[in-house]
Amino acid sequence: MTQAPAPNEPLLPEQEEKLRELTTQSWNLELVISGAALFAVLQLPDLLDEAFDYFRYNLMTQTAGMQGLFPSMAYSMMKAICYVLFVAFLTNFVMRGFWVGLVGLLAVYPTGIHYDRIPFSTKYAQDRMAAKLGTLNAYILRLDRRCNIVFAVAFLFVFILIIIAFSYLLTLLVYSFLRPLIPAQYWQGVKLIAYILLAGYMLIGIVLSLPRVRAHPSGANLYYQFSSLSKLLYFGLYKPFGFILNTFYSHLPYQKIIRTIALMMGILFVVIVFEFTADFSRLDRRSQGLNRRHLHSTRLDSLYINPSAYDNQRGEGQYIDLASIQEDVISNPYIRLYIAYPKALDTLLTRLAPEPVWSDTLPRATKRRLVAEWSNQQINRLIRIGINDSLYLKPDLLFAQRDQPQQRGWQTVLLPTNLKRGKNMLRISIQTDSSVREEEIVAIPFWYIPEK
Structure with a gap:
């Protein structure tokens, strides 16, 4: 060998x-x-x-x-x-x-x-x-x-x-x-420092790349040291990358x-x-950039059928965008509702419902139970569900996690008394502030055709 x-x-x-x-x-x-x-x-x-x-x-x-x-x-x-x-x-x-x-x-x-x-x-x-x-x-x-x-x-x-x-x-x-x-009051400062460092790095690279600077022995040495520092950006692939690229460059x-x-x-x-x-x-299935139609719009939930909002139309393994019910055409007088809880929504809920300070003397099991009950109370307070022109007073949302794919959210079964034969509208909103109007999350149209 x-x-x-x-x-x-x-x-x-x-x-x-x-x-x-x-x-x-x-x-x-x-x-x-x-x-x-x-x-x-x-x-x-x-x-x-x-x-x-x-x-x-x-x-x-x-x-x-x-x-x-x-x-x-x-x-x-x-x-x-x-x-x-x-x-x-x-x-x-x-x-x-x-x-x-x-x-x-x-x-x-x-x-x-x-x-x-x-x-x-x-x-x-x-x-x-x-x-x-x-x-x-x-x-x-x-x-x-x-x-x-x-x-x-x-x-x-x-x-x-x-x-x-x-x-x-x-x-x-x-x-x-x-x-x-990182606390919110420090995040802007951290970003500012990062931007300054990035701008300084780019400025130094431009200055050291000038022919007059590289012609000087000290400048050439600094340029080489700076280039060696840039090797960190290759995540350990500098040598194989350099061998191929420099071979092309030299020929x-x-x-x-x-x-x-x-x-x-x-x-x-x-x-x-x-x-x-x-x-x-x-x-974003509502995007019309690639294939526009003159009289076709997907901007209003109440005028758009989103297949993700119905369990019988959603593809296997597909995430629920915002909320979902069992079918677009319902024959039973109940609605099985699932509301998605993406991490982005958690940013808003953290601001609307700050967690109280719990006593350190509480047993762990007791504290877990109190946190779970408090979380459930808060989400039932903040989430508003309306069917047609009426507000559903007691949605009784429970935490749930779907499989394939795994997705966290809330689930409940609604028993509305104001369903009308034909088209109905389910609206879900969030109460961001008691002094302002509710912010609508999604509106899901469906048809109620009772069994004979």
Whole structure:
């Protein structure tokens, strides 16, 4: 077994021979890896959908502003890169398969193409084809190089996806777990300090990148130290990322590097924008941006049928957006109601119902019971349920947790006495303040057709 050389030492003759042997036999590994990667990448979008839905309903504390927009943007970026990865590995798989076919053809006909023997062609056409296409051996070598380049570029996107995923998880950790631990009066100061540090980091990077600064020995040293600090942003992937990227940088002309980067960033930007629009339409089914209709509007709950609001229409494994009843057409004189309790709603309820200070001398079991009873009283006080034009006085909401997917909320069975034959309206609102009007959460239309 040969010992691995040091980073700056030249390869020994036997090591160079081993490397040549590996490179000539890499095509079979490329096919295996590309096939496995294609299968894995196809699973990622569905896994991302499930993970994001879970985060949106159970961990996301804010749905407005950048705190609500950033997760959707990062989620769409990761899905877009998955699709780019799929195209890259599929391209390599098809090109390498074609290359294998040509190698097999060369094994059958070792002399390659004889252009002077091509039938149904003039001497002029044969000469032009020979000049334009060249020999089969040369084409196989060129195709092999392109396959290797596509495969390396595909792994560049793999590293980018991993870096974005870790950055996304780190940001979610800050907003979902560390943010609640920081008092509100200090949060603005923490954000201001973070913005100042980010602006300072970017300003230092711009100054140290100036040619006049890098030309000075001290500036060159500072630039290198700053670049070394930036390695932390790669989450341990700096070396594999750097080897691929620097190999391209050192062999391609400067103008071609710029054009290639611009083209790749442009394609990625278009894919991200398209994916964000598609994901926004999936998350907000009322969005009309992609497919508008002149006399079609989904803005009013009372004039819109939301399949998520009915148990018999909601897809398997789909989250309830706001609230749900058993059917859109009810024949029994009762309504089985479920109200979703996303983490974002908890931000409002924490402000409307601050928890009282419990005595430290209370036994743990007693304190748990008192907290549960107090929580139930508060939610029944804050949530208002109206059927048609009447307020349902005693909804008696109980805490519940659905399975597949797991979703927390409140559930009750209503026995209204004012149901009318035909269309009825169920309205759910929250009393944000006793001095102001209730804020409507959702309105669910349904039809009551009693059994004969």
